[in-house]
Amino acid sequence: MKTDVILIGAGVMSATLGSLLKELVPEWEIKVFEKLAKAGEESSNEWNNAGTGHSALCELNYTSEKPDGSVDISKAIQINEQFQLSRQFWSYLVNSKLIRNPQDFIMPIPHMSMVQGQENVTFLKKRFEAMSNNPLFQGMEFSDDPEKLKEWIPLIMEGRTSSEPIAATKIDSGTDVNFGALTRMLFDYLQTQNVEMHYKHSVDNIKRAADGSWELKVRNLDNGSVERHTAKFVFIGGGGGSLHLLQKSGIPEGKHIGGFPVSGLFMVCNNPEVIEQHHAKVYGKAKVGAPPMSVPHLDTRYIDNKKSLLFGPFAGFSPKFLKTGSMFDLITSVKPDNVLTMLAAGVKEMALTKYLIQQVLLSNEKRVEELREFIPNAKGEDWDIVVAGQRVQVIKDTEAGGKGTLQFGTEVITAADGSIAALLGASPGASTAVHVMLEILARCFPQHIKEWEPKIKEMIPSYGVSLLNNPELFQEILTSTAQTLGLVEKELAYN
Numbered sequence: 001m002k003t004d005v006i007l008i009g010a011g012v013m014s015a016t017l018g019s020l021l022k023e024l025v026p027e028w029e030i031k032v033f034e035k036l037a038k039a040g041e042e043s044s045n046e047w048n049n050a051g052t053g054h055s056a057l058c059e060l061n062y063t064s065e066k067p068d069g070s071v072d073i074s075k076a077i078q079i080n081e082q083f084q085l086s087r088q089f090w091s092y093l094v095n096s097k098l099i100r101n102p103q104d105f106i107m108p109i110p111h112m113s114m115v116q117g118q119e120n121v122t123f124l125k126k127r128f129e130a131m132s133n134n135p136l137f138q139g140m141e142f143s144d145d146p147e148k149l150k151e152w153i154p155l156i157m158e159g160r161t162s163s164e165p166i167a168a169t170k171i172d173s174g175t176d177v178n179f180g181a182l183t184r185m186l187f188d189y190l191q192t193q194n195v196e197m198h199y200k201h202s203v204d205n206i207k208r209a210a211d212g213s214w215e216l217k218v219r220n221l222d223n224g225s226v227e228r229h230t231a232k233f234v235f236i237g238g239g240g241g242s243l244h245l246l247q248k249s250g251i252p253e254g255k256h257i258g259g260f261p262v263s264g265l266f267m268v269c270n271n272p273e274v275i276e277q278h279h280a281k282v283y284g285k286a287k288v289g290a291p292p293m294s295v296p297h298l299d300t301r302y303i304d305n306k307k308s309l310l311f312g313p314f315a316g317f318s319p320k321f322l323k324t325g326s327m328f329d330l331i332t333s334v335k336p337d338n339v340l341t342m343l344a345a346g347v348k349e350m351a352l353t354k355y356l357i358q359q360v361l362l363s364n365e366k367r368v369e370e371l372r373e374f375i376p377n378a379k380g381e382d383w384d385i386v387v388a389g390q391r392v393q394v395i396k397d398t399e400a401g402g403k404g405t406l407q408f409g410t411e412v413i414t415a416a417d418g419s420i421a422a423l424l425g426a427s428p429g430a431s432t433a434v435h436v437m438l439e440i441l442a443r444c445f446p447q448h449i450k451e452w453e454p455k456i457k458e459m460i461p462s463y464g465v466s467l468l469n470n471p472e473l474f475q476e477i478l479t480s481t482a483q484t485l486g487l488v489e490k491e492l493a494y495n
Contacts, residue, residue: 003029003196006216006231008203008245009238010034011044012179013423015186016433017235017440019093022193023459024441024452030195031229032187033218035202035241035324040183042322043239044430046303048389050313053175054431055083057137058111058283061295061408063127071123071130079428080136081467082435084477085460089434090182091484092459098189105182107302108487110280111174114156114166116373120285121167128169135471140171155277156298159376173478174281175487176302179430206234206249214249214420233444236422240321240392243333246422251415258342258395259333259424260349260406261321262356264388266312267371271382274375275300275309284374287355294355298374311371313388315359321392338395344404345395352406391426410436418444434460 005021007014010032018030036042043049056062056076063076090106093099115124121144131137143149144167150157152170160166191197198218204226205217214234218227236242236249240261246254269275283297294315301308321329334342346353362370368380394407410429414421421440438456442449456463467474482488 001227001229002213003031003229003231004233005030006214006229006234007032008216008234008236009042009241010036010039010183010187010197010199011042011237011239012040012183012186012430012433013237013436014235015039015044015183015190016089017237017437018190018195019098019186020089020434020437020441020459022190022195024455025448026193030190031198031231032190032195033198033201033203033216033229035200035221037199038184039187039197039199040180042324043389043391044179044183045389046178046180046301047386048323049179049430050297050299050310050427051176051178051301051303052111052281052297052299052431053083053086053106053177054428055080055111055174057140057171057174058113058169058281058297059295060113060115060124060127060283060285063131065123065126069126071127073127073130073134076131077134077136077468079432081462082428082432084462084467084474084481085438086431086434087481087485088460088462088477091481093186093189094484099185102485104305105178105185106485106487107176108172108482109174109176109300110152110170110172112152112168112170112280112282113284114153114168114282114374115285116162116164116166118165121165124167124169131169134468135474136468137171139173140169142169143167153278153280153282155274155375156282158277161376168282170280173482173487176281176300177431178303203238203245206236206245208250212417212419232419234420235440236420238322240325240329240390242422242424243321243392244329246413246424247333247335249415249420249422251413251420253413253415254422255337256341256397257413257424258338258345258404259321259330259392260345260395261318261330261390261392262426263316263318263320263323263390264313265316265367266310266314266386266388267367267383268386269309269311269382270384271379274382275307278309282374294359296370296374310386311374311383314362314367314370315356317356317360318390320390323387323390325390341395341397341404344397344402345406346404348404349406392424394425412436412439412443414440414443418446438463 056079128142132140200221243259319330398405410425
């Protein structure tokens with residue numbers, strides 16, 4: 001069965017790519033294959049990620065201290081600009097009545113960074129000075145005054161007896177994003193555009209046909225029947241499941257790449273009185289030896305239009321590449337071409353291995369102790385444990401890091417002829433989905449990108465423009481998207 005485009009995996013990435021393509025070339029036929037029963041059930045699901053609209057307002061791992069003591073904010077600028085692309089595209093969809101009720105997937109919430117100890121306070125102040133002078137981070141406030149912090153974060157300050165210095169930054173233009181709800185909305189819209197959705201269908205194999213197209217062997221999980229589907233372009237957006245399919249495609253660009261799975265746990269507050277006392281996403285600093293995705297944070301979340309409070313993540317280890325994956329995922333991903341890369345990473349990442357073992361062995365009491373570093377008065381009985389999604393960190397050979405370097409972030413792999421693309425990796429992932437999909441369009445459809453440009457600019461006015469160098473455009477976009485997405489009261493106050 002022939003089609004133009006096949007999207008593997010019904011997560012936020014496929015939903016975003018499908019939505020962009022339907023606006024750019026409505027006549028193209030698109031099919032989606034998802035092995036679970038509905039969309040947005042793995043990494044995109046609201047309980048399987050932190051729900052932070054990652055725009056580098058509060059995540060300390062996007063700003064590093066240079067040897068001379070200054071703070072490098074270049075990565076923070078990049079991620080902020082990428083998130084603005086997502087906001088513009090979502091606003092376009094709302095304004096065009098293609099999706100409705102943005103409050104079902106995005107809410108305004110202050111983003112804060114909080115640190116303890118003199119050295120960390122000094123770093124945060126330097127970071128604040130570097131960022132608050134930048135148009136993208138205007139409106140950021142800094143305080144190391146305990147009285148001010150009691151106003152900002154009463155739950156965190158109450159009962160704090162330590163004399164250790166504490167400081168925080170706060171910016172009101174942050175967001176909480178329910179990527180599960182957004183994914184379901186986008187696929188509901190795509191179904192009205194004749195996109196064929198095939199749930200409970202597993203892609204077992206993928207190979208190149210004689211004419212250069214891709215042939216997929218697809219198994220219907222309900223009745224076991226096998227179908228063959230061919231497409232000129234295939235996108236592998238199966239979260240942790242993408243690596244195996246990339247390997248099966250046999251493209252040279254997929255060689256020498258490995259994956260290391262890390263699972264996460266969150267503590268969820270079950271006491272409404274406690275939930276009401278906190279209103280922010282507060283990110284701390286990762287412990288020494290801990291990977292960047294394990295930065296502890298206390299998050300106000302909106303799930304099913306209900307306010308909730310989560311703390312975490314606690315890292316864990318499972319050899320599965322997906323929550324619904326197989327215990328053999330890790331071992332079967334080791335191939336002759338990536339075995340040395342994987343072994344080199346094992347040697348390099350001893351600190352990470354040690355950290356994961358410690359995290360796996362954490363008792364519930366120990367988790368509550370870590371929570372008390374944020375909420376001194378926390379009671380164990382007010383908190384339940386939720387298992388979050390699996391994230392497969394990419395391992396590859398890089399010039400900077402050498403053989404077997406663990407990549408924290410999102411990786412796009414495309415074939416030289418642009419006929420197939422795969423998305424691997426983790427955070428900032430979903431927040432930058434629009435940027436990542438625009439990159440795929442540019443790499444895989446260079447022959448069309450010029451004719452598509454006017455439409456892309458209509459959907460995403462800052463496409464191809466640096467917002468950092470155009471602060472007026474940034475302000476205009478921030479204000480208009482805030483109005484369209486219903487984030488307006490908070491952000492107008494801050495402007």
